[in-house]
Amino acid sequence: MSKKLATTDNTKKSTVKAAKVTKIAKASNSVAALPALVNTKSTELEIVDRVLNRGPVLPTTTSQDPLTQYVKEISRYKLLTIEEEEMLIKEMKDSGDIEVAKKLVLANLRLVVKIALEYRSAWQNVMDLIQEGNIGLMKAVSKYDSTKGAKLSYYASWWIRSYILKFILDNFRLVKIGTTNEQKKLFFNLLKEKERLIGMGINPDNKMISSTLGVSEKSVAVMDRRLGSGGSELSIEARLDDDGPSLGDSLTNQDEIPVDERLGDLQGVEILRDHLKSFLADLKERDREIFEKRLLSEVPASLQSIADQYGVSRERIRQIEERLINNLKVYMSEFIR
Structure with a gap:
């Protein structure tokens, strides 16, 4: 039976707004349970709680900002040596024990924060990005195969970035x-x-x-x-060919190309600025104007006003807008591959 942890808040200051966190009843002992937990889409704190089957990562009341306190709390979990990580990965593969997977997740929570901070220019609330990155991390741990030659942190970096970028792209027009x-x-x-x-x-x-x-x-x-x-998920799950491995599975040895060098040009606002400019440059004049008026303007023009301008129906403009958004996601995903 799950227990509800009551929250207390004795101040009226704008401090951490810690929601009531429900401790989840003991999960399955199989690593296969991780994807189901990942897909619950809880807050970043609840996600970790759900995987760890423990109390909240953050205290219910604090005078520190959420990010500072979150980093302080996850710093309690020590980083793994290469030997320790290899031992845990082997144990996880042999036994499928979710407790072992939890240790790997905990040891890599700092990696999520590091990557999320790279995108803070593109999204104001970095805790939103950490939430998505944590989901990607757990997805990576549940799918990791050491025989592919990639170090766990390298493989996880792709999943973490994939989920963060998907979140930014999916919500880009709504910021x-x-x-x-x-x-x-x-x-x-x-x-x-x-x-x-x-x-x-x-x-x-x-x-x-x-x-x-x-x-x-x-x-x-x-x-x-x-x-x-x-929208659909980013291309990390896409097959390189009909019968071949997915992009994530095909990652090679991490020593060949450092993660920071390979992904450095994908950081935050550069994606939403430089690649967006290229995307707009390839559009027809009408499509570009609709995109700018509906999706880039501080005060978006109404569908009806644009429809009147072009002498078409309001529904037609809505369809064009939807097509442009889908095209943008596909276009951006090409740069994330």
């Missing part, structure tokens, strides 16, 4: 639209709530979601249109 508390609440919770309800076999209509999240049906409908359908 500027969450201005009110209701919009922000929907932005961060709508898709998760939909996934939760679908997982329970419930059709998530706007009325049900508005009731669950405590917002208006109209706001749910508006944000649902803005979010659109979820």
Whole structure:
């Protein structure tokens, strides 16, 4: 039976807003359980708690900012020597024990923070990026195969970056639209709530979601249109050929090309600036103008105003916008390969 850990907050300052964290009942003892835990999409703290089956990583009340306190807490877990890591990896492969996988995850939490900080120019809240990076780290541990020749940290770096970049790309067009508390609440919770309800076999209509999240049906409908359908994962899972290994599986020895050198040009804002410029340069004039007015403007033009400008329907402009967003994701993914 899970236990609810009550949170306390004796100050009114803008300190860590630690949510009530539910300790998960003892998980499966198999490493195969990691992907299921990864896919729960909890907060970065809950993710680690869920994998570790322990209390919250952060204290419930603190005067420090979340990042500082998070780094302080994860620093308690020592880094592994090469020999220790190899021993744990062999043990995990032989036994499939999730307890061994937990040790590997803990030892690499600093790596997630390091990589997430590289993208802080592209996303204001670095804890969001750490959350996604932690998911990528656990995915990497669950899929790691030492016989492929890549060191775990090198292999994990690809997964961590993949999840962080996917998060940035998926939310790129929405960075500027969450201005009110209701919009922000929907932005961060709508898709998760939909996934939760679908997982329970419930059709998530706007009325049900508005009731669950405590917002208006109209706001749910508006944000649902803005979010659109979820994008596919980045190409780390893509097969290099029909019968061959995936990109992640094909990574070779880490000594051939240092991670920082190979991925250095993919850091943060450069992706959203330099590659975006190239993407825009290849668009037709009408598509470029629609993209700029709808997705790059501080105050996005309405679909109707653009439709009137080009003498087409509002729905047609929406379709063009959706196509451009999907094309951008594909275009950006090519640089992440």
